[in-house]
Amino acid sequence: MHARHWSLALAMALGANIAQAAPSAPQADAATPLFDGDGRTPWAERQAFDRNFAIGLYGVGWTGGYRGGGVGGRVRYELRETVGFDLYSDHLVLQAEGGTRHDHPIGFNLYVPYRLSESWRIRPLFGFCAVFSFYQPDQEGVGRIDDIHFGTHAGVGVETQLGRWVSFFVDLQATAYLGHARYQGGWTTHIRDDLSLWGVVEAKLGLQIHL
Numbered sequence: 001m002h003a004r005h006w007s008l009a010l011a012m013a014l015g016a017n018i019a020q021a022a023p024s025a026p027q028a029d030a031a032t033p034l035f036d037g038d039g040r041t042p043w044a045e046r047q048a049f050d051r052n053f054a055i056g057l058y059g060v061g062w063t064g065g066y067r068g069g070g071v072g073g074r075v076r077y078e079l080r081e082t083v084g085f086d087l088y089s090d091h092l093v094l095q096a097e098g099g100t101r102h103d104h105p106i107g108f109n110l111y112v113p114y115r116l117s118e119s120w121r122i123r124p125l126f127g128f129c130a131v132f133s134f135y136q137p138d139q140e141g142v143g144r145i146d147d148i149h150f151g152t153h154a155g156v157g158v159e160t161q162l163g164r165w166v167s168f169f170v171d172l173q174a175t176a177y178l179g180h181a182r183y184q185g186g187w188t189t190h191i192r193d194d195l196s197l198w199g200v201v202e203a204k205l206g207l208q209i210h211l
Contacts, residue, residue, distance in 0.1 A: 048161035049113070049121060051210040052078050056169070058206025060090050065177075065198035068094030068103070072204065084111045084123070099137040105129050111157070123157040123171075131177060149179030159208075171204040 048054075054076040061069040070092035078084040086109050094101040107129025115121045131149040155173025162168060176199045 045164065047164055048167045048208075048210040049081070049115075053211040054078075054086075054167070054208045055211070056086075056206055056208035058169070058171075058204045060092065060202060060204045062092060062094065062200040062202045064200035066094045066096075066101070066103075066200060068092045068101075072206075076208070078113070081113050081115070084113060085109070086111075096135060098139070099135055101133065101135045103134075104132045105151075106132075107151075107153070120158070120160050123159065124155075125157060125171070125173065126152075126154045128152050129175065131179070133179070147179050149177040151175050151177035161210075165210055167208045167210060169204075169206060169208060172201070173204075174201050175199060 056074045056076065058072055058074075059069070060072045070090060072088055072090035074086045074088035076084060076086035088105075088107060088109070090103075090105045092103045092105075094103055107127055109125045109127040111123040111125035113121050113123050129151050131151065132146070133149060134144060134146045136144045153173045153175035155171060157169055157171040159167050159169035176197060178195050178197055
């Protein structure tokens with residue numbers, strides 16, 4: 001009977017030692033900040049290029065088949081630093097003989113960002129777009145004539161982050177458009193039946209807010 005008591009006491013002592021040696025599970029702390037996917041950097045402390053979403057505003061200029069300038073905006077999503085996708089819309093006033101022309105391109109870009117340094121990176125890009133084009137002759141009594149052109153483009157962008165939330169960028173790209181030529185003859189405007197190809201080189205310069 002005495003031996004049984006010693007065995008029971010020994011088993012209880014071993015169990016207590018094992019319980020003390022086992023690591024306790026970490027307790028959730030309400031004050032702990034949210035972390036990004038790598039488990040290291042709090043969301044609020046990430047730099048601009050480490051964020052997935054961005055909204056940008058910029059000035060844009062064209063030269064080539066037509067000359068003009070205006071403003072634009074875009075929204076962006078990046079899958080880490082592997083690939084990015086953005087949607088954009090531009091609004092330009094173009095040089096046009098005998099009238100006023102407004103072009104409104106909308107399109108998208110696919111790009112791959114490459115870090116040049118901690119604060120600088122380069123983005124080769126490629127995409128497709130459509131242009132809603134409106135031409136209004138100066139001559140009174142001559143109606144407006146509109147068309148939709150479709151295009152593809154390629155280029156490169158350079159950007160630098162200005163802290164945690166803002167970046168500055170410059171994009172250069174060449175765009176080829178396919179659409180109908182328009183011209184004014186006498187008291188009327190005309191649109192050709194056959195499609196024609198025209199191209200421009202454009203530059204965009206602006207700021208982005210990263211979220």
